Amino acid sequence: MVTTSPAAATSSTSWWRRSGGLSTLAVITASLVVLSLFVGVYDLGAEGGGEMFQITRVPRTIALVLAGSAMAVSGQVLQQLTQNRFVEPTTTGTSEWAALGLLISVILLPSAGLTERMIIASVSAFVGTMVFMAILRRVQLRTTLIVPIVGIMLGAVVSALTTLIAISTNYLQMLGTWFMGSFTSVVRGQYEVLWVVAAVCVAIFLLADRLTVAGLGKDVSTNVGLNYERVLLVGTLMVSVATGVTTVVVGFLPFIGLIVPNVVSLLRGDDLRSNLPWVCLGGVAIVTASDLIGRTIRMPFEVPASVILGVLGAAGFIALVLRLRRHG
Amino acid sequence: MITVSNLTKRYGSVHALGPVDLEIPRGGVTALIGPNGAGKSTMLTIIGRLLSGDSGRVEVGDLDVVTADSRELAKKLAILRQENHFVARLTVRQLVGLGRFPHSRGRMRPDDVEAVDLALEFLDLTPLQDRFLDELSGGQRQRAYVAMVLAQQTDYVLLDEPLNNLDMRHAVTMMRQLRRAADELGRTVVVVVHDVNFAAAYADLVVAMVDGRIAHVGPAREVITPYVLTEVFGTPVDVIEHRDRPVAVYYH
Ligand SMILES: Nc1ncnc2c1ncn2[C@@H]1O[C@H](COP(=O)(O)OP(=O)(O)O)[C@@H](O)[C@H]1O
Ligand SMILES: [Mg+2]
Numbered sequence: 119m120v121t122t123s124p125a126a127a128t129s130s131t132s133w134w135r136r137s138g139g140l141s142t143l144a145v146i147t148a149s150l151v152v153l154s155l156f157v158g159v160y161d162l163g164a165e166g167g168g169e170m171f172q173i174t175r176v177p178r179t180i181a182l183v184l185a186g187s188a189m190a191v192s193g194q195v196l197q198q199l200t201q202n203r204f205v206e207p208t209t210t211g212t213s214e215w216a217a218l219g220l221l222i223s224v225i226l227l228p229s230a231g232l233t234e235r236m237i238i239a240s241v242s243a244f245v246g247t248m249v250f251m252a253i254l255r256r257v258q259l260r261t262t263l264i265v266p267i268v269g270i271m272l273g274a275v276v277s278a279l280t281t282l283i284a285i286s287t288n289y290l291q292m293l294g295t296w297f298m299g300s301f302t303s304v305v306r307g308q309y310e311v312l313w314v315v316a317a318v319c320v321a322i323f324l325l326a327d328r329l330t331v332a333g334l335g336k337d338v339s340t341n342v343g344l345n346y347e348r349v350l351l352v353g354t355l356m357v358s359v360a361t362g363v364t365t366v367v368v369g370f371l372p373f374i375g376l377i378v379p380n381v382v383s384l385l386r387g388d389d390l391r392s393n394l395p396w397v398c399l400g401g402v403a404i405v406t407a408s409d410l411i412g413r414t415i416r417m418p419f420e421v422p423a424s425v426i427l428g429v430l431g432a433a434g435f436i437a438l439v440l441r442l443r444r445h446g
Numbered sequence: 447m448i449t450v451s452n453l454t455k456r457y458g459s460v461h462a463l464g465p466v467d468l469e470i471p472r473g474g475v476t477a478l479i480g481p482n483g484a485g486k487s488t489m490l491t492i493i494g495r496l497l498s499g500d501s502g503r504v505e506v507g508d509l510d511v512v513t514a515d516s517r518e519l520a521k522k523l524a525i526l527r528q529e530n531h532f533v534a535r536l537t538v539r540q541l542v543g544l545g546r547f548p549h550s551r552g553r554m555r556p557d558d559v560e561a562v563d564l565a566l567e568f569l570d571l572t573p574l575q576d577r578f579l580d581e582l583s584g585g586q587r588q589r590a591y592v593a594m595v596l597a598q599q600t601d602y603v604l605l606d607e608p609l610n611n612l613d614m615r616h617a618v619t620m621m622r623q624l625r626r627a628a629d630e631l632g633r634t635v636v637v638v639v640h641d642v643n644f645a646a647a648y649a650d651l652v653v654a655m656v657d658g659r660i661a662h663v664g665p666a667r668e669v670i671t672p673y674v675l676t677e678v679f680g681t682p683v684d685v686i687e688h689r690d691r692p693v694a695v696y697y698h
Contacts, residue, residue, distance in 0.1 A: 201534075327552030331544055333534045337496050337527055342547035342598065343520025387578055388535040391552075 139385075140395060147399045150406040154179045157413055173306045181304040181312055182406045182423075185368050188315035188360040190401025191322055191394065193375020194382075196247075198333040198390065199353045200254060203383070203438075204266040206375025207243075207361040211273035215246025216358075216365035217297050218280045225287055232366065236311050240362030246276065247354045297369035299424025301409050304368065312367050318360045319398065322353075326391035329353055333388065371424055373431020374401050380438050404430070447472050448493060448602065448636070453502030455488050455658075462488045463658040465502065470636060470651065472601075475628050477645035478638045479669075480655035481679055486638045487528050487606050489655070493636075494525030494604045506602055520548035524598040526591055528606040528638070532579065538590045539575040542566060545597035565597035568623050570616070584611035592620065596627065603627065605637045609644060621648040642694045646670040654678045670694060 155175050193206035200210075207213045219242025223235045230238075250269055257264060284290045322329070331339050332349040339346040364371065378400040382393050408426035415421055447469060454464030463485040470476050478486045491497040493504050495511040504511045506523050524545070536544075542565050546558040554562075566572045569589045579587055588611045595603060605624075609617045625648050627633040639645050645652050645666060652669040654662040656678050662669050670692040675683035684695045 327547070330534070330536075331547055334532050334544070338530075338532075338544075340496055340516060341494070341520065341525055341595075342544065343517035344547065345516065383535050387537060387540070389537075389540050 140399075143396065143399045143403070147403040147406070150403055150410065151179055151183060154182060154406050154410055157410055174304075177306050177309045178301050178304045178409075179406075181301055181309045181368060182409055183402050184312040184315050185301075185364045185371060186374065186402040186405030187319055187398035188312075188364050188401075189371045189374045189405070190378040190397045191319055192357045192360045194379035194390070194393070194397050195322060195329060195353050195357050196375065197379055198329045198388075199350055200251070200265055201333060201335060202262060202265040203380055204262060204376065205269060206373070206379075207357065208273065208370060208372045209266040209376065210247055210250050210269040211276055212243050212247045212250075212358060212361045213365055213370050214273040214276040214280070216240070216243040216362045217293075217370075218242055218246075218276055218283075219362065220296070220366055221280055221283060221289060221293070224289065225283070232308070232311050236314070236363050236366045239366050240359045243362040243365070244355055244358035246272070247358055248351075251350065251354065297365065298422045299369040299371050299427070300412075300420070300422035301368055302420050302422070309367055311363055314363050315360045318356050319394075322356055323391070323394050325349070325352065325356075326394060330388065330390045333390070369422075369424065371405065371427060373427055373435065374404055377431055377434040377438070378404060384441075447505075447507070448634070449503075449505045450489070450493065451503050453489070453492060453499045453504060455485075455492060455497070455499050461658060463492075463499070466658075466660055468653065468660055468663065470634070470653075472634050473628060473632060474650035475624055475635045475637065475648055476651040476653060477649035477666075478636065478653050478655060479642050479645050479678070480661070484655040485658040486655055488658075490525070490604050490606050490636065490638060491527065494523065495519065496525060496527065517548060520598070520600075522600050523602040523604070524595045524600040525604040526595045526606060526608065528610070530591055535578050535580055537576050537578055538571055538582070538593075539566065541579060541590055542571075542575075542593045542597045545594035548598060561597050561599055565593040568596060568627075569593045570619060585613060585616055588612060589616065589620070601632075602634045603636070605635070607638050607640055609639060609641070617644070624648070642670060642675060646692045646694065667692060 158175060189207065196205045196207065196210055197203055216239040219239040220235055222242070223230055223238035227234060250272055253268060253272070254265060257268065281290070281293070284293045328344060328349050331342060331344050332346060332353070336346045339349070379397055382396045382400060386393055386396065405423060405427070408430065409423040411426045412421040412423050450466055450468040452464070453466045455462045466489060478490065480486055488497070492499045493506065493511065498512065509519055509522065511519065539562065542562050543554060543558070545565065546554060546561060550558045566575055569592060571589055571593055574582065574586060579590060582590065588608065592605065592608050595605065608620060612620060621644055624635045624637065628635050649666050652664065652666050653660060654669055654674060661678050662674050670685060672683055672685050675685070675694055681696060682698065685692045686695055687693070
């Protein structure tokens, strides 16, 4: 006989599965976003304040929203595709490949615009992520931590190559500022390509059920008539575009793709379609909060959002490892 | 009807299967029995097109499993493997709902919801439907996997050791429900069972395999005999009668 009452067993998680939680999260995120519009060194009340608002604050805030959701959703999709909770664009090498692509585009096509750079970075991210996926298939022992270790190693190799190329072409100094993961330099005319990730998020939402099925592995996918290889390819492509664009505009944003989907999964389970709004909002909230902290902690100087994220993320990552250990 | 002709499979240097010829008629419950490593899973997985054979053909209904469109096949044939390692945190209901994917492609209509309700009911899972898979016992999870496959509502259902992890009551219930699926819903059920007595009690046709070959095929009464079982399993087996059914006794 089944003795546990199902109501008792789900009571801890059910609140998170209802929409009350989502409205709360939406309000918190919206407050952070509004705050981001009004926090900064420049006094908006001063002369030219309105202009300044349009040129820097609005673009910066939009960039936070787009980059935050892009990285969180990318992490979620990668976790689904690899069936591993520890991957995200910076632990699969995706971001590093995007950076390599960007550097190559700058060297070979110095006159190329942002759009061309973004395309080259995305293609490079795609190739790199496919290499990662191909290696994963050959790794028999797919235990939880082997997968991100493979990705981090690949990323390190690619980073080393990028640095080597940068040294021999005198781009080393620029490399640091490009990939810093800072929103300081996001201004009008520099960020608009980020809207591409909004399209990617919509596409992922439409493909959510396929990705959920793919998350159960190749056999289950085949059994229900889903072309697993194709979902893998399309999913990787979308993650690559989102990561490529974000890397070109703001640089590396570590850990969001790891922390946000895992917290959402713990609270609500893995039904991708209903989780996506949570993941997007969570990503936006954390990136915006990190950027706000970075802007205010040492005013009038700015600490890059990625530094704050790194600190928050490392703590979150350790908590996650410990928690998953306990739960098996 | 499932038709297997001249099927063979090697894993590297291990000869796992064949050549095998087999016909499984439409309707009814067919049990595959045999010792560990006999090739039961290999054959079932190839029939379910999750693995490809090295040579030979498999036809299910009038579809060749290798060349047929996978989506069409998914409406005719469902398979559950012996080992299932899902890490996804889905509720029982969400998992069973994914079994409707070939029909719904993700958009659940009322008849999909009905099929899910029915499958949950069939496997005694209604009270557990909102629990996460990782909050279930092995046996409960096993039942959820079987419910997912049944919700697919295919003519052919292939199950590899679905009684794994089940207690006595749930093992008996599962076999009875598979019997019902065959008798009342006209499904063709092929199951690998570990315990020959479940085959003896519930199967119409029993297929005994040894060393990648089919040793005996026939009605339960003809295969569940001391002679066949002793030869197939390589250990002395007696068969006694209980309520008009053969029962194998192999503890000494
Ligand atoms: N993935 C594999 N790699 C290598 N050998 C395998 C693999 N799967 C099964 N085998 C071998 O193939 C033979 C048949 O296995 P299997 O079909 O699983 O048997 P059964 O299900 O009857 O226990 C066994 O000798 C087994 O060791
Ligand atoms: Mg087996």
